[in-house]
Amino acid sequence: MNVEWWLVRHGLTAWNAERRYQGHSDLPLLPGEASGLAELRRELAGVDFAAVYVSDLRRCRETLAWARPDLLDGAQQDPRLREMNFGRWEGQTYEMLKDNERYRTWIDDPQAATPPDGESWQAFEARVSGVCGEFLTRTEALAGSDSISNSNSSFGSLANVRLRETFPPSAVRLYPSLPLTASQPLEPTRLLIVTHGGVISLICSLLQPNLSFWDTRVGPGGVKRLYFREEGEPEVEKEAYDE
Known part of the structure; x- marks a missing residue:
């Protein structure tokens, strides 16, 4: 099996530049x-993808249209790939909110507080876990195996299960680059997922229990690749993350 997920964060908006919560x-x-997507366009040029998924928000759809317009018509828009809903904090900056007691609690422990009229951490995690489970099912089908990790886990039922409790961490490895070996196909099967920074961080933490949400950071227009390998294939030395 040789399957990759290319997780792409959307390009720059005015609110990104002003460091405002967008949600x-x-x-x-x-x-x-000015959107900062020139490098992404070069990186995606000529790359084949078995499936393309995109958040239904404009900044993600425009990112795909700018970087790979040929993929736009076939892309599957999914609102579950939206950023967390920050409610009445959207359009605000840290400086504007730093004296708000509820905001301070949320910054320290996002599971303990919810933005006013916004989305709880539990709801955010549940919807991202759901779509992530579906991606795993698609990955399993593309791999042509009964299980991504040669285990008895049922990835089709992950929509309502915390992935970190079900998905074997040894089956997923995150590297900024992956050298080819003689045992690896020259051309992997790839999924392209155009989404938001918070969603990318959460997917990585769900699939890798040793990572926290805050351990993965991808800048606007950046790409985080997840490489899926069966157990028993050659180990690859882990490199430093390139954000």
Whole structure:
């Protein structure tokens, strides 16, 4: 099995530049190369993807249209790939909110507080876990095996299960690059997922129990690749993350 997920964060918006919470607010990208997507366009050029998924928010759809317009018509839009809903905090900055007691509690422990009229951490995690489980099922089908890790786990039922309790951590490895070996196909099967920074961080922490949400950071227009290998294949030395 040789399957990759390419997790792409959308390009820059005006609120990114101003360090404002965006969440479900549907802002466009900054125009032209101000969106910071020139490198992403070069990185995705000519790459084949078995399936393409994109958050239904404008900044993600525009990112895909800017970087790979040929993939836009076939992309599956999914609102579960949206960023966390920050409610009345959207459009606000840290400086504007830092004296708010509820905000301070949320910053220290996002599971203990919910943005006013926003989304709880538990709801955010549940919807991302759901779509992640479906991606795992698709990955399993693409791999053509009964189980990603040669175990008895049923990935089709993961929508309502915490992935970190079910998915064997040895079956997923996260590297900034993966050298080819003689046992690996030259051309992997790839999924392209265009989404938001918080969603990427959460997916990585769900699939790797040794990672916290805060351990993965991807800048606007950045790519985080997840490499799926069966147990028993050659180990690959872990490299430093390249954010």
